[in-house]
Amino acid sequence: MRCGCDGAQPGCDGTAIAASLRDPRAFEAVFERHFDVVWRYACRRAGAQVADDVAAQTFVVAFDRRSRFRDGVCSARPWLLGIATNLLRRHRRTELSRLRAQAAAPIERSPGMEEAVDRATAATLAPVAARALAKLPRRDREILALLAWAELTYEQIGEALGIPVGTVRSRAHRARARVRELLEAEAAITR
Amino acid sequence: MDEIDVIRQLGVAADRVPARSAHRAREALRERTAVARRPRMPLVRRLAPVLAPVAACGLALVVALGAFTGHRERAAGTGESSPEHAAPLPDAHGRGRALRPDLPAQEPAPTSTAPAPITPSPPGEATPQSSPQPAAPQRTPTAPAEDTTPRPAAPPSSSGATDCPSAPATEPGRQQTQAAPQDCASAPVSPPTTTRPKAEATP
Numbered sequence: 001m002r003c004g005c006d007g008a009q010p011g012c013d014g015t016a017i018a019a020s021l022r023d024p025r026a027f028e029a030v031f032e033r034h035f036d037v038v039w040r041y042a043c044r045r046a047g048a049q050v051a052d053d054v055a056a057q058t059f060v061v062a063f064d065r066r067s068r069f070r071d072g073v074c075s076a077r078p079w080l081l082g083i084a085t086n087l088l089r090r091h092r093r094t095e096l097s098r099l100r101a102q103a104a105a106p107i108e109r110s111p112g113m114e115e116a117v118d119r120a121t122a123a124t125l126a127p128v129a130a131r132a133l134a135k136l137p138r139r140d141r142e143i144l145a146l147l148a149w150a151e152l153t154y155e156q157i158g159e160a161l162g163i164p165v166g167t168v169r170s171r172a173h174r175a176r177a178r179v180r181e182l183l184e185a186e187a188a189i190t191r
Numbered sequence: 192m193d194e195i196d197v198i199r200q201l202g203v204a205a206d207r208v209p210a211r212s213a214h215r216a217r218e219a220l221r222e223r224t225a226v227a228r229r230p231r232m233p234l235v236r237r238l239a240p241v242l243a244p245v246a247a248c249g250l251a252l253v254v255a256l257g258a259f260t261g262h263r264e265r266a267a268g269t270g271e272s273s274p275e276h277a278a279p280l281p282d283a284h285g286r287g288r289a290l291r292p293d294l295p296a297q298e299p300a301p302t303s304t305a306p307a308p309i310t311p312s313p314p315g316e317a318t319p320q321s322s323p324q325p326a327a328p329q330r331t332p333t334a335p336a337e338d339t340t341p342r343p344a345a346p347p348s349s350s351g352a353t354d355c356p357s358a359p360a361t362e363p364g365r366q367q368t369q370a371a372p373q374d375c376a377s378a379p380v381s382p383p384t385t386t387r388p389k390a391e392a393t394p
Binding site: 024025027028031035036039040044048051052055056057059060063064102125126129130133144145147148149176179180183 | 194195197199201209212215216217220223225228
């Protein structure tokens with residue numbers, strides 16, 4: 001296994017995973033680098049309780065399959081988030097019930113939210129977005145979650161889910177149009 | 192404002208990952224890496240508990256089959272025949288002889304074929320007995336008058352059945368009524384070995 005940067009980058013996951021084939025303890029570097037991102041992504045989708053299990057299981061599964069990590073890739077983040085997405089499919093009911101609860105309850109905003117959007121508008125639109133996400137098909141919802149919460153690009157989403165980039169683009173476009181449609185309708189009502 | 196920005200505001204964005212969660216996940220990964228660090232036993236040693244009984248059973252089967260086959264070959268070489276391969280020989284009437292385990296083995300060749308070349312039976316001494324009884328012509332040169340005289344029938348015992356070649360061994364009751372009692376009774380009196388030189392001497 002050979003990484004794209006050939007070990008030149010300091011935080012190269014490909015090199016650490018290749019080293020873990022000889023010395024399994026080298027995989028802990030990948031864990032320290034990406035555990036926070038994986039846990040937050042799982043927590044956003046299914047809650048903190050599920051996120052503990054999913055994040056821990058993600059790295060165990062990744063360690064078992066480390067020999068299949070693609071050559072020439074430096075970052076293991078899309079690969080790890082793809083494993084976490086597959087594991088979160090078992091918690092689909094938890095995710096849907098969580099989205100419905102958010103659609104019914106007022107939004108809990110982060111501290112920097114006021115900088116981007118008006119407080120009243122965000123409080124009004126967030127439950128609508130949650131309702132729209134709950135109505136989306138599972139594949140489209142996964143793409144939007146990876147876009148918004150994991151902040152992956154289209155190429156990385158395709159790599160994580162194992163689908164072509166064109167498919168990712170078309171699904172993302174359809175899902176965003178659906179959410180936008182619902183948000184605009186809600187905004188028209190509030191005006 | 193983008194729809195992706197609205198989605199980003201959904202849910203609680205944890206600023207810091209709980210240390211307990213990270214510790215648990217790290218321990219789970221370390222357990223797995225510790226298992227992977229252990230040297231793996233070779234495949235033969237891992238499968239030894241399964242392969243050993245299978246090999247033992249196979250060896251026992253091969254030894255048992257070899258012993259059974261050798262026993263049968265030895266039996267065939269010494270002239271013995273296994274009971275399942277002993278075909279019933281036909282009797283003088285062409286009927287299949289049933290197996291009688293209580294009777295000794297009988298060889299029909301000397302009784303039925305020995306009188307065949309020495310049957311110079313004169314036509315005038317035709318007896319009422321049936322033709323397939325070969326013991327009657329053997330005594331005709333020496334004492335032809337004795338054949339016509341009735342004699343007491345042989346006792347229907349197992350020894351009488353073996354002495355009489357024409358009597359079916361399986362039907363002792365029919366032997367008394369159907370077969371000629373003279374022939375059965377006279378067979379031990381005049382064995383074919385004694386009559387043969389006389390027949391050759393007086394053509």
